[in-house]
Amino acid sequence: MMRLPVFRLHQPESLSDAMALMASSDGETRLVAGGTDLWPNMKRRHQSADVVVSLNRVAELSGIRGEAGGEVRIGAMTTLAAVAASPIVRAAYPALARAVESISSPAIRNMATLGGNLCLDTRCTYYNQTEEWRTSIDFCLKEGGTICWVAPESPRCWAVSSSDAAPVLCALGARARLVSPAGEREVSVAELYRDDGIDYLTKQPDEVLTEVVLPPSDGVQMSFWKLRRRGSIDFAVLTAAVALRRDDDGVVSEAAVWLGAVASAPVRSEAAEAVLVGNSLTAEVITEAATASRKVATPLDNTDFTLQWRSKMVIHYVEAALREIAGLEQERLAPNHAM
Amino acid sequence: MTPPRSGQVIAPDQAPPASAPGSTQEDDLRVVGTPFRRVDGWAKVTGQTRFADDLTFPRMVHMRLVRSTLPHAFIRGIDTSKAEEMPGVVGVLTGKDMPEPFGVLPVSQDEHALCLEKVRFVGDPVVAVAALTEDQAADACSAVTIEYEPLATISSVDEAIETSEPLIHDYGDEGNLHKKISLQFGAVDDGFAQADEIFEDVMFYEGSTHLPMEQHAAVAVPEGGGRITLYTSTQTPHYVHKVLATVLGMPASRVRVIACSVGGGFGGKSDIFSHEIVAAKMALVTGRPVKICLNREEVFYCHRGRHPVLMHLRTGFTKDGAMVAQHLKTALDGGAYGSYGVASTYYTGALQTVTYGLPRYRFDSIRAFTNKPPCGPKRGHATVQPRFALEVHLDKAAQRLGIDPADLRLNNLLPPDSITANYLKVGTIGLGACIQAVVDGSGWRERFQSLPHGRGLGLACGSYLTGAGLPIHWNHLPQSAVQLKLDRMGTVAAYCGEAEIGQGSDSVLAACVAEVLGIGLDDVLLCVGDTGLTPVDLGSYSSRVTLMVGRAAIQAAERARDRLAEAVAEKLDVPADRLVFAESRVFDSGNPENGMPFAEAVQRAEEKFGALATTGSYAPPRAPGRYRGSGVGPSPTYSYSASVIEVEVDPETGLYRVEHVWIAHDIGRAINPVLTIGQVEGSVYMGLGEAMMEEQVFRRLPKNRSNALVHKVPSMLEYKSPTFHEMPPVTTYLIEDPDPEGPFGAKEVGQGPLLPIMPALANAIFDAVGVRIDQVPIGPHMIRKAVEDKAAGGDGRYGPKAFPDIDFGVPLMVPTPDEGGDGRATNSEEAGVRKGSGTMADGVRKDSKP
């Protein structure tokens, strides 16, 4: 038995009502979308709230607008199942469809939203445990303790950014729209994150993420590879999201290489991008770029699998994603989830 | 030739004509052998089955347990005063309310319903609180304060060997070693001296847990007249009954245990658990029904699962691959309590001899206490780990000797009706046919060692008990009994203490009765697993139910048939031996028109004899071993399995995918082929889980900063068990060679088919990429590391380096049958066999006194 604690739940039907409730509520107030992250966290007493404002009935926040070839806007409350099934997303942003389709299980994708996915709490095997378990090891930094059990000498928390959509959206140069009682702003999805396991979002608590804006994808080639133990349910221990453009001669003119689940935020490998830009996608160039990407990954022993091995896999996964784009024969055993 | 198809039943050509119990009309079995729908299937798929957690009673309250947050500590004080004042709280219990120790084995009475003086692992239960709602009980639990005095944490076998103080328990064979065994069968040194080649391996098998979908639950209901009824999800109602009566200090006649349908057991519900006893006590104290349903984390703490075992195996071979001697050493990490551990320890050595000829054999073993949830029996109970070691060891031997691994095994098969070096009496052996079936099915002869780099085939075998030959509590009583009550309307009620845990035991019981009496499955009404109403069956463990319940049921049904036949013969005026029982009628075989409906037959018999009830029971044959330790291993008959696994491995990453599993199982006779294949596939699934990813492992925080030792991932998200994505296609072959001990010739199937899976996978990985992974689960990083090692000129192996240096003293010497032995040890005094420190074979020793 793990039950939710007692709190007050509001289910407003408009964004402005939601905002008003957020501003007027006494005590700790949180937003909830699909609840597939928040509810388990509250059951385990990671997160608490006196008031929870649900965005579930705010119709204006869900739906996918735009068409292939142009800008596409995805409402934050659009479910992952809807994103993955969307013909526009599948045609124009196949890497995003693949990433979203790989998340957890069908049941969770039916509830979970894209906004919730981007705001997903960071994860750590010393942290995502019951309260009794955490008492047994003494609470760590992320919970007001004085030590990080993963890196005891370190002053910071290294909990892992686990959103699968985030690295793809970063690679695609997507932007996020944030609305608060004070007004609204648009930031790049990349700017939404901070490499800190505790304070992992730059978003203010009273800001609602309303939509994700994807730039036109004409001429962009993209890929997403995800490493995890099983073909379903499991969070990633490494993702590689790559997007690039090539000119008529096949020379890479723009490249974005992002890694997920290897730090407290999605991380970009500028070194890998530098290798790619100005070159053709030959097997050699790809291997060189993949090798260069490993440096930015800082996996620690707080997920499934051994960290040395995960760290080695960075090269293989970036390489696989690039080879897929280049149309080269795939040497890797593809992960056994739907890809 | 065309490979056999999946689900095909194969009768080996050499099969002797069977004279199996129950099979009087061998050719026209009507229920047995048909793929009938399981009798509890409809209720299960429509949600009508009542599991323990579905039960609710008037005035019922809910209980939660406060569990230790320290791995090892003295309890210095417990303050429940605040909790008692909390809203809704109706009762609070601590260890002193139930001070009587208990344990499933008579030799390991080391548990308390709630910890008395000490806690021994994170999760050990200390306080129980009952309240009107589960939330209130949980809140009140948070208000309990326990003062501890921490003790040093012992987290591994090595630490247990090194640490003489503190002791986790004040009993055991030596320091923190719960058990230490050394047995020698025959002149082992002479055997090694005759060997052309001697091969040695050190292997490790990680612990894993059962992961049943149903979390343990129990409801205790106080009844009038000072009685108590406990409804619980258990595999062993009889043992729960025994322990409840003892700990509650009540006459057994006032305690009734009802085994609810179990949503997955696999050995994890065959012990007696704290929450069962405490719920009963709480019900007695409060006078109200008390329910507890454990959460998933608590299920990981109940555990009693697979022991982590480190093994050292040394075998002498002749040039043509015959084994001349073997020495096996095993070290078990037992966790914090005894549980079935003494039996587990013996089981890591007992069944090494039942598959291939092994003339001389030595077995040394220790089981250590550590501050972790107790290990116990999981599917294949402690025979799985040494089987993994043996089958990989044989694969390596075959490779070095230049013999095909299938031939190495086929050439060394133990002959049927053997008595092994360690005095196990083996009857029919379908192993040769099993190997043949998977070799043919997988195209082994053409494809082994011939697939492209990265693809491989591996073969391995296994064997398992069809019921432990000896009961846990030594006695000569039947181990299973069935009562039948025949009703004049034509219903036959079958009473039996067996526990349906999803394996299909209800269906087997009904089928045996229906077959003998010639009635439909629907005409058999079952009343099972109720210690108040049903005769004792020891429970659903050691793959004993089909054989033992089946035999008891056949006996009871045959006795009923004889009575009916006598009355009907008189009425129809035909000799009783000409009567046939079929299609719910009793009729003259010479003139089928001349007969009567079954119900009328019952009426005729009732007129003649009065009310009709019969009984049947079964006790296994006596085993030939007479030495201490010989109680573990004997069985009425052994099942055999062989498997070939095909795997695709990416040598660069170490990631791999199991492409196909071919498995053949020697079932003797399938009472229901569909249920049998289901058990085989379930075993393959569970075996792949252990081979690929499942591990019950613990986290020790840096010792300079913390004493903590916690289960690494007590959740279903992070404890990795395969999903549909990882489950490959499985081709199953059933080998039918009816065994004279089995009901209609049947052997077990619930556990045996798991055994070949882990070694077959390790062997397949070797065929694919040329590296040896000498431990399970096999993580991709291990393969990657071994591949790197090989590329750098190493031996391309990943696995444990050494077995700890342990002085096993003088082994207990038992001359083998070939050496003229009589099953007794020759040096009990010298080997230091102590009275009462014992094993399940204490009784054997007593029994065997001249």
Ligand SMILES: Cc1cc2nc3c(=O)[nH]c(=O)nc-3n(C[C@@H](O)[C@@H](O)[C@H](O)COP(=O)(O)OP(=O)(O)OC[C@H]3O[C@@H](n4cnc5c(N)ncnc54)[C@H](O)[C@@H]3O)c2cc1C
């Ligand atoms: C078993 C399991 C497996 C999973 N596997 C994966 C996986 O493989 N990959 C992966 O990426 N994720 C995985 N997840 C995480 C999954 O919960 C999220 O991916 C999901 O998308 C979260 O969406 P939600 O709508 O349910 O979020 P919620 O739980 O409702 O919210 C999550 C957080 O975001 C905040 N929030 C939500 N919406 C908004 C908004 N519009 N504006 C501001 N703040 C907001 C909430 O306040 C909360 O803090 C898994 C989860 C489970 C339970």
Ligand code: SF4
């Ligand atoms: S990374 Fe360190 S501080 Fe952060 S959750 Fe894990 S153990 Fe706690």
